[in-house]
Amino acid sequence: MLASAGARAAGPLFTALERLDRGRLIPATLHESTRRILIYCGAGWCGPCRAFQVRLRAAQEQLQKESAIEIMYVGHDSTVQAHRDYVIRERMPWLLARHDAPATRQLRALGGKALPGLLLMDMSGQLLRTSWTADGASAPARLLNELI
Template identity: 40%
Template sequence: MRSEWLLALALLLTMPASAADTLHAQVSASLMQPAERTLEPMQWPRPPRLLALYVGANWCGPCHAFMPTLRALRDALREAGADTEVVYISQDESEAALRRYMHQQQMPWPVLDPRRAARMPQLQALAGPAPPNLVLIDAQGNVLANGWHGRRYDGLQPVLKEWWKRACAQEGARCAATPP
């Protein structure tokens, strides 16, 4: 009986996840937008093909320094017609700090519901031990690039380059030769 149970568990773990179980789908179903005093649920009419998950915090100096670069690249890709968006993953200790950071940095993208983010082990593992981080995922939930690899930090530049390459390769995208 025990061996049958172990075999069943092994088969279950090797089965591909359904589309509803992908990280992309989980993130898309958990989006919020800041309002004056709270976060409000939001939905995309159609989720973007590429998501750049930005892990940051209001208390993180390097996060503030990175924001102009992130915003410029995201805006350039969207202006070029790439089907992509950023989702903010907050490491702040309060919703007020999260909203303050988004407002200060003029983030035009959604934030992942912090309560739901805490219950996404795959996301928590990808976020890395400290912000800032950027994780690029496709519509199937595949991780295409990540600034953290376990406890080793490769930084944000390799993720930005991969994001530019993948987004510009999309049909209909009209990107400049080099990123901003």
């Protein structure tokens, strides 16, 4: 993968990325200052996900400036179209894992079944923290509070 100015090479889990730009999904890369990636797992059909997204959006700038953490959304919707509709409707400001990419399936498998959830990873793809507990529940607000 060729990186553009201001972009950073990353592990293979972070190569199929997009970003919302004026209502369209365009190819994207991690910013060169990124040290860790906070993966937000959610879905358009998930009410708790939509509610948590407000809190995550409020913390985004602080995470980027103070901790060099970039947020990436991994959708759990059943179709590419449902994923895109949710991303566009919510005007998601963060990186987006391409819904149909093999790496996205790998990232989904790292999380639990309960949504929403968070995975904190380093640039190589090493899992550092997760919001899922041993019993399968997810506490994303707790992990987010620990990071900010």
